[in-house]
Amino acid sequence: YHMQVSRQDVLDVTMCPSEHKMPGFSNFSFTPRKILAKESPCFVLKMMKDLGFIDSFNIKADTLARFILYVRKGYRDVPYHNWSHAFSVAHFAYLALKNFQLVEKGYFTQLEALAYFVSCLCHDIDHRGTTNSFQQQSNSVLASLYSSEGSVMERHHLSQTICTLNTEGCNFLDSLSKDDYVKCLDLIKDMILATDLASHYKIHSRQLAMAQEGYDKIKPENRFYLASLLMTCADLSDQTKDWTETKKVAQLIYAEFFAQGDLEKKMGKEPANMMDREKASIPDHQLEFLTQCCICIFRILAAVFPNAKVLVDAIKQNILCWESSKRIFNKLCVEGVTSYEVLVSEE
Ligand SMILES: COc1ccc(Cl)c(-c2nnc3c(C)nc4ccc(C(=O)NCC(C)C)cc4n23)c1
Ligand SMILES: [Mg+2]
Numbered sequence: 001y002h003m004q005v006s007r008q009d010v011l012d013v014t015m016c017p018s019e020h021k022m023p024g025f026s027n028f029s030f031t032p033r034k035i036l037a038k039e040s041p042c043f044v045l046k047m048m049k050d051l052g053f054i055d056s057f058n059i060k061a062d063t064l065a066r067f068i069l070y071v072r073k074g075y076r077d078v079p080y081h082n083w084s085h086a087f088s089v090a091h092f093a094y095l096a097l098k099n100f101q102l103v104e105k106g107y108f109t110q111l112e113a114l115a116y117f118v119s120c121l122c123h124d125i126d127h128r129g130t131t132n133s134f135q136q137q138s139n140s141v142l143a144s145l146y147s148s149e150g151s152v153m154e155r156h157h158l159s160q161t162i163c164t165l166n167t168e169g170c171n172f173l174d175s176l177s178k179d180d181y182v183k184c185l186d187l188i189k190d191m192i193l194a195t196d197l198a199s200h201y202k203i204h205s206r207q208l209a210m211a212q213e214g215y216d217k218i219k220p221e222n223r224f225y226l227a228s229l230l231m232t233c234a235d236l237s238d239q240t241k242d243w244t245e246t247k248k249v250a251q252l253i254y255a256e257f258f259a260q261g262d263l264e265k266k267m268g269k270e271p272a273n274m275m276d277r278e279k280a281s282i283p284d285h286q287l288e289f290l291t292q293c294c295i296c297i298f299r300i301l302a303a304v305f306p307n308a309k310v311l312v313d314a315i316k317q318n319i320l321c322w323e324s325s326k327r328i329f330n331k332l333c334v335e336g337v338t339s340y341e342v343l344v345s346e347e
């Protein structure tokens with residue numbers, strides 16, 4: 001198992017030129033998907049150094065490098081829920097920590113910041129490109145393990161994260177004090193479980209109330225709601241980038257959804273419309289997702305952090321683009337051409 005990550009691989013990451021200049025890397029408009037997969041482990045290390053985690057927690061660089069490489073190995077080659085998604089979600093955590101000054105302004109302790117960044121990097125480890133409901137439908141091993149508690153995939157991602165930490169030479173958290181270590185794992189658990197969209201819907205109204213009353217750092221439940229909100233925002237952060245990026249990401253998401261729909265048809269099940277390549281209307285579904293779910297979440301974020309308004313504006317821009325592309329789709333979706341074929345053809 002140790003053969004998967006060589007000593008040389010670890011050395012390449014620890015020795016990577018930290019003067020890797022990436023103009024705009026810490027701006028909200030930066031698109032992390034343009035970082036090549038082979039360079040991304042260096043950028044993860046660079047972000048963690050820049051956030052002060054290495055110094056604050058006396059983390060050993062080669063242990064952290066090995067952990068990052070095993071986490072990358074833990075992601076599968078599926079269209080959307082792959083390492084590139086994990087890296088982009090972790091990059092948003094970096095942007096939030098820096099641009100909202102989460103630690104400097106007392107929203108997060110340095111330990112909560114570390115847990116947030118690591119949770120984002122690991123939040124979808126070993127995703128199979130299928131939804132929680134598909135686990136139930138297909139009686140998957142994961143469903144038999146976790147369906148009684150719910151959030152089946154998220155519990156698996158958490159379990160894989162712990163397993164990776166316990167892989168020999170990967171536990172970069174073992175330099176933490178006993179208390180910090182236990183607290184950090186507890187935070188990682190809450191944060192990874194918070195990425196189940198169904199869990200978000202359960203607390204959405206309380207997050208909205210929290211923002212409208214004015215964020216009160218003293219209330220412990222507020223710290224939980226803020227951490228959950230920041231996890232969901234990171235998970236959806238592709239939607240805050242430019243239209244070219246948003247369109248590319250939609251192609252990946254629907255490639256995954258339609259592959260699941262094809263599987264469900266083979267199993268003699270009727271897939272949901274948005275999973276059925278013959279029935280899905282991508283612009284309509286995306287407009288519904290952006291207007292009913294995405295923009296609401298980022299509006300709450302902007303109520304707590306005023307400079308997050310640019311993220312809401314970016315989503316509004318993408319909504320306009322989906323509306324105009326919807327008109328083009330409707331014209332092109334003549335007999336037999338599916339909306340996915342139009343989406344991928346619109347290069
Ligand atoms: C925060 O957790 C997740 C988990 C999985 C995914 Cl794919 C996403 C996600 N990230 N970007 C998107 C975009 C652009 N559109 C989406 C449209 C529908 C759905 C969805 O989950 N509908 C519910 C049904 C599957 C039960 C998710 C969408 N989504 C977020
Ligand atoms: Mg997930």
Ligand SMILES: [Zn+2]
Pocket residue numbers: 085089123124195235
């Ligand atoms: Zn995700």
